[in-house]
Amino acid sequence: MAGLTNRLLRAKNVFTSSSSSILRISRSFSSSSSSVTPNNKDRSNVHWVFLGCPGVGKGTYAGRLSSLLGVPHISTGDLVRHELSSSGPLSQKLAQIVNQGKLLSDEIIFSLLSKRLESKEANGESGFILDGFPRTIKQAETLEEVTHVDLVINLKLREDVIIKKCLGRRICSQCGGNFNVASIDIKGENGGHGMVMAPLLPPPNCESKLITRSDDTEEVVKERLRIYNEMSQPVEEFYRRRGKLLEFDLPGGIPESWPKLLQALCLDDNDKKQSATA
Numbered sequence: 710m711a712g713l714t715n716r717l718l719r720a721k722n723v724f725t726s727s728s729s730s731i732l733r734i735s736r737s738f739s740s741s742s743s744s745v746t747p748n749n750k751d752r753s754n755v756h757w758v759f760l761g762c763p764g765v766g767k768g769t770y771a772g773r774l775s776s777l778l779g780v781p782h783i784s785t786g787d788l789v790r791h792e793l794s795s796s797g798p799l800s801q802k803l804a805q806i807v808n809q810g811k812l813l814s815d816e817i818i819f820s821l822l823s824k825r826l827e828s829k830e831a832n833g834e835s836g837f838i839l840d841g842f843p844r845t846i847k848q849a850e851t852l853e854e855v856t857h858v859d860l861v862i863n864l865k866l867r868e869d870v871i872i873k874k875c876l877g878r879r880i881c882s883q884c885g886g887n888f889n890v891a892s893i894d895i896k897g898e899n900g901g902h903g904m905v906m907a908p909l910l911p912p913p914n915c916e917s918k919l920i921t922r923s924d925d926t927e928e929v930v931k932e933r934l935r936i937y938n939e940m941s942q943p944v945e946e947f948y949r950r951r952g953k954l955l956e957f958d959l960p961g962g963i964p965e966s967w968p969k970l971l972q973a974l975c976l977d978d979n980d981k982k983q984s985a986t987a
């Protein structure tokens with residue numbers, strides 16, 4: 710414990726003003742931390758991170774794995790949107806930054822994350838699948854200080870497809886369901902693979918309630934991609950050097966990608982068991 714405290718005190722020098730959030734995060738993570746589980750033996754206690762460009766599908770696949778494994782899916786983007794939807798004093802300040810496609814400060818993200826982790830601890834949840842965090846080297850270094858990460862899944866997709874997917878994203882303002890109206894059909898050129906992604910259309914009762922995220926305009930999506938390449942891509946290298954990065958090229962939409970992802974994660978037997986009992 711003393712060692713952990715010392716490491717956090719060093720982290721405190723990096724994030725001086727957010728030190729209390731870091732200490733709270735540390736307590737929540739360490740209460741559920743486990744030894745390394747590279748072979749997924751303890752599937753309900755995985756410590757996984759999803760990386761990838763905006764709109765690549767981190768939320769979709771992290772959410773599916775969360776349901777499959779019974780591990781909480783913690784998305785900092787969702788935490789930010791929840792804060793934006795409140796009329797709290799922070800929300801206006803955050804909206805300005807998010808709507809320009811910029812990253813929020815580490816201090817704000819740590820504060821939102823620590824609140825979520827406190828509720829995780831209170832609910833007795835174990836393990837985590839993080840989505841949208843860490844997004845900077847400083848965030849990755851601090852995460853290393855406070856908990857163990859088993860595996861980092863790096864989702865990859867061509868940039869032109871990502872832009873189309875972001876522009877096609879829709880959310881049901883009533884149930885919160887995520888849909889996509891983009892129909893992607895890119896022909897393979899010079900022997901390369903094409904890509905087909907069918908739209909993910911809402912059920913009839915959501916159709917009239919669809920909204921678009923205010924940061925999903927073409928200009929803002931391009932800025933988010935630029936910032937990803939500058940600030941977040943180095944995080945891929947951070948985990949690659951530690952031997953934790955699993956690169957996953959999405960072969961298409963959910964029907965093609967989900968079984969292949971399960972295979973890559975050695976979870977395909979788990980899915981078969983589930984469908985057999987469904």
Ligand SMILES: Nc1ncnc2c1ncn2[C@@H]1O[C@H](COP(=O)(O)OP(=O)(O)O)[C@@H](O)[C@H]1O
Nearest residue numbers: 763764785786789807811812813818841842844
């Ligand atoms: N870890 C983070 N660090 C800084 N800002 C973040 C972080 N996570 C989310 N945000 C803010 O919330 C916005 C939405 O996040 P998210 O839904 O994860 O977006 P994306 O679709 O770009 O992956 C980001 O553009 C950024 O402004």
